[in-house]
Amino acid sequence: MNPVKKDQAAGNRRLRFPKHIREEWYGRVYAYFCVTLLIVTIVSIVWFIASKGLNPFLSGAVSVPELLFGRTWSPESEPPLFGALPFLAGSISVSLLAAVLAAPFGFCAAVFMTQIAPKVGRRFLQPAIELLAGIPSVVYGFVGLSVIVPFLRNNFTGQGFGILAGTLVLSVMILPTITSIATDALSNLQAGLKEGSFALGATRWQTIYRLILPTTFPSLLTGVVLGISRAFGEALAVQMVIGNAPHVPRSLLESAATLTSIITLEMGNTVGGSLHNNVLWSLALILLIMTFLFVFTVRMLERRAGR
Amino acid sequence: MQALIEIDRLNLFYGTFHALKNISMKIPEKAITAFIGPSGCGKSTLLRTLNRMNDMIPGTQIDGTVSIAGADIYGKDIDVETLRKKVGMVFQQPNPFPKSIYDNVAYGPRLHGITSRQKLDEIVENSLRGAALWNEVKDHLKRSAFSLSGGQQQRLCIARALAVEPDILLMDEATSALDPISTLKIEELAQELKERYTIVMVTHNMHQAARVSNQTVFFLNGEVVEYSETEKLFSNPEDQRTEDYISGRFG
Numbered sequence: 001m002n003p004v005k006k007d008q009a010a011g012n013r014r015l016r017f018p019k020h021i022r023e024e025w026y027g028r029v030y031a032y033f034c035v036t037l038l039i040v041t042i043v044s045i046v047w048f049i050a051s052k053g054l055n056p057f058l059s060g061a062v063s064v065p066e067l068l069f070g071r072t073w074s075p076e077s078e079p080p081l082f083g084a085l086p087f088l089a090g091s092i093s094v095s096l097l098a099a100v101l102a103a104p105f106g107f108c109a110a111v112f113m114t115q116i117a118p119k120v121g122r123r124f125l126q127p128a129i130e131l132l133a134g135i136p137s138v139v140y141g142f143v144g145l146s147v148i149v150p151f152l153r154n155n156f157t158g159q160g161f162g163i164l165a166g167t168l169v170l171s172v173m174i175l176p177t178i179t180s181i182a183t184d185a186l187s188n189l190q191a192g193l194k195e196g197s198f199a200l201g202a203t204r205w206q207t208i209y210r211l212i213l214p215t216t217f218p219s220l221l222t223g224v225v226l227g228i229s230r231a232f233g234e235a236l237a238v239q240m241v242i243g244n245a246p247h248v249p250r251s252l253l254e255s256a257a258t259l260t261s262i263i264t265l266e267m268g269n270t271v272g273g274s275l276h277n278n279v280l281w282s283l284a285l286i287l288l289i290m291t292f293l294f295v296f297t298v299r300m301l302e303r304r305a306g307r
Numbered sequence: 308m309q310a311l312i313e314i315d316r317l318n319l320f321y322g323t324f325h326a327l328k329n330i331s332m333k334i335p336e337k338a339i340t341a342f343i344g345p346s347g348c349g350k351s352t353l354l355r356t357l358n359r360m361n362d363m364i365p366g367t368q369i370d371g372t373v374s375i376a377g378a379d380i381y382g383k384d385i386d387v388e389t390l391r392k393k394v395g396m397v398f399q400q401p402n403p404f405p406k407s408i409y410d411n412v413a414y415g416p417r418l419h420g421i422t423s424r425q426k427l428d429e430i431v432e433n434s435l436r437g438a439a440l441w442n443e444v445k446d447h448l449k450r451s452a453f454s455l456s457g458g459q460q461q462r463l464c465i466a467r468a469l470a471v472e473p474d475i476l477l478m479d480e481a482t483s484a485l486d487p488i489s490t491l492k493i494e495e496l497a498q499e500l501k502e503r504y505t506i507v508m509v510t511h512n513m514h515q516a517a518r519v520s521n522q523t524v525f526f527l528n529g530e531v532v533e534y535s536e537t538e539k540l541f542s543n544p545e546d547q548r549t550e551d552y553i554s555g556r557f558g
Binding site (some may be wrong): 055190191192193195196197198199200201202206209210214215 | 358363368388389390391392393396400402403404405406414415417418419464467468471490
């Protein structure tokens, strides 16, 4: 082999895996590794919760209708009764009411920040709302416990603990979610849309409620659903103000409980593998399923908004 | 021909930038007046003073008078919304609302208080006919405006402007985002519309100004260089700068 050919062979070898191809390959392996890890984590969490949570049903100790529609929760009685309807009712009512309360405030704040006073909005309101999102939930619970609960006790019937107190605390907690998603939606409005409306002789207010709000409605709804989902999963703050009485509430001022509050309250007092412990996992499974439903709803809304 | 719009010694500042310098002109009614000139010469700015769209840009200062049909539109007793109803505008990018074709056209009349279904149907049909779009869309008025092509969207925007019964139609480079065939359609439409409306158009395209307009105004650096009959301006310009521009020596 003559020296020239030898050099060529070495050059070819180097050319086959030049630097940029190797970097491409490293990057790809790293990305696949991370994604695999993520998927394994998610699948194992779901599998773990499902295996624990389905246990009471599979062993025949509790039936699905019993759990979903039973009105009595008394794990210590003989035989134990696991009716989770009170918690379902509590969770659903606090989350929905909190969203109903927070949504109008969130929309108005977003309209103010993007359409009416963008400068003030960006400089003062946006940081304030981001701050609200950063406050730990125990602080919200504490404020609720020391301000809202006594206020309700002094002004209405009952002890102050209950759905109303939970709703008020949660509505402040989910306000940032609703506001920031609404703000994004409003500021991403297609250019020229507002001008088109003004050019037809619309006032600012007419433009907002006839054009901007209908256009961004699916995105606004996405924010509300994410807010509900956050409220649904919130445990600590709600547990501190809702009273934790396991019965279906008849009034807003009556002590109640939610799926999350009952899990945090009772998890520590049960023995792993016992029926009571497994039923708490069933409640966790319900929470997980609800979360999936919320995510699914948001996806659907986003697809509608994207059209 | 009678002058509908009279501009008298108009100066406009964006902050410290002197965008329009001492502009005076009379724009005749029921004719097409074209504003031409290189980018940044103030032609769009002047167009936007006519329906006070510049009001929304912070830091804009105006001095001098602009009157339409004898009324100073920057006067105290002028209601901007009423003015904009009388002075419709079509923008460079077609900007239909994310609503149905019908609701796009009905948007303006609804703003101004018309709720009767029958009346709205009538306005929608007349406006779409006026914008030469009716035959293409009459069978699917409920479809989204985004299902239309770019040229159709622009004619929809014209229909939307016509629906509030303006006297004046401002076209701010209304064909520059469109293909040649759609452009031709809009130009033909403009010719029809000038029978009933006073049209002021800004265009980048000198040939367009030469083809469709009755009067042409040539702007340079915020000043009016020349204003005359279109035919005269393009065949026998008085100012050397106009000649340089229309013969393609700059701009």
